[in-house]
Amino acid sequence: MGWLAECSESERAEVLAKLAGRAYLSAEELKDAQNKIKMKRKKAVFIKDGDAEAWVFFTKDDGIVVACRGTEPTKCSDILADLKTYPIRHPRNGRVHHGFYEYTQLVFDEILKTVKANRKKQENVYVVGHSLGGAMAVLVAEQLTHEGIPVKELRTYGQPRVGNRRFRQHLEGCDIGAYIRYVNNNDIVPKVPPSWLMFVHGGRLMYINHNGKIRVSTFWQRVKDQFRGFWAAAKQFKFFDFVADHGMPNYIEKAGVIAKDDK
Numbered sequence: 001m002g003w004l005a006e007c008s009e010s011e012r013a014e015v016l017a018k019l020a021g022r023a024y025l026s027a028e029e030l031k032d033a034q035n036k037i038k039m040k041r042k043k044a045v046f047i048k049d050g051d052a053e054a055w056v057f058f059t060k061d062d063g064i065v066v067a068c069r070g071t072e073p074t075k076c077s078d079i080l081a082d083l084k085t086y087p088i089r090h091p092r093n094g095r096v097h098h099g100f101y102e103y104t105q106l107v108f109d110e111i112l113k114t115v116k117a118n119r120k121k122q123e124n125v126y127v128v129g130h131s132l133g134g135a136m137a138v139l140v141a142e143q144l145t146h147e148g149i150p151v152k153e154l155r156t157y158g159q160p161r162v163g164n165r166r167f168r169q170h171l172e173g174c175d176i177g178a179y180i181r182y183v184n185n186n187d188i189v190p191k192v193p194p195s196w197l198m199f200v201h202g203g204r205l206m207y208i209n210h211n212g213k214i215r216v217s218t219f220w221q222r223v224k225d226q227f228r229g230f231w232a233a234a235k236q237f238k239f240f241d242f243v244a245d246h247g248m249p250n251y252i253e254k255a256g257v258i259a260k261d262d263k
Helices: 009-022 027-034 076-083 098-118 132-146 165-172 219-234 248-261
Strands: 045-049 052-058 063-068 087-089 095-097 124-130 153-157 179-184 204-208
Touching: 009 052, 009 063, 009 124, 009 153, 009 248, 045 098, 052 098, 052 132, 063 098, 063 132, 087 098, 095 098, 095 165, 098 132, 124 132, 132 153, 132 165, 132 179, 153 248, 179 248
Parallel strands: 063 124, 124 153, 153 179, 179 204
Antiparallel strands: 045 052, 052 063, 087 095
16 A cells, blocks of 8 residues: 555645645755655656646655646736636536646646656555646546546645536546545635536535634535634734635645544
8 A cells, every 4th residue: 555545644634735735846946845755755756838837746655646736826827727717628528617627738748657657566646736736636637547547536725616517527437536625714716716607616525614623514604604714814904814715834734633633
């Protein structure tokens, strides 16, 4: 099985969240961060085409982790990708967000090449991403399984909606061991694109409440909790709670704690 597959859920959740966060680092920045990752077995591979970026990390024995980079507000192409909201036909089933699909295609061939070249002993493959990177992660995971590479886990953080119901049904039939989707309280990004455009979410929701805990809750319980989070932030004169809650550091900080609570 290997280290990453056999470690506790809280340890694995924390490691994968950190690697999703490292997708934002440049090659130079990651070099310093890599020295702190004791689990590595070889140097990470950086994949870039235009402003679409992904990293492929390797754990010390059994894991290949594909981490897709999320939206950089300073990069116009990232914003344009987010804004290409209209759905297009997916090659296999359903419809998906045009911008997310287009960005994924820029880097997928290199991701596939890298994974195949380093999967000599049927190593487990994990796919992660935050924000735009979360949407890309969903599409990357689907394409890897189409290429005959099973995905052990797909974990996304503050991920927007990717496709319609038919695409979600198709995704549920793919060889993905677990699809876990984290949403932090008032994070605005998981609410887009709007559902009236027929976009829906998939996966197992891990909703982080305003106290930083995860609890099984209904839709209306989450609505009430989001109001509590907004009110708590407003009392501190923080009126952009929905933006602050989207930050990847919040997800990294809470990922392991969430897993420990969710027993």
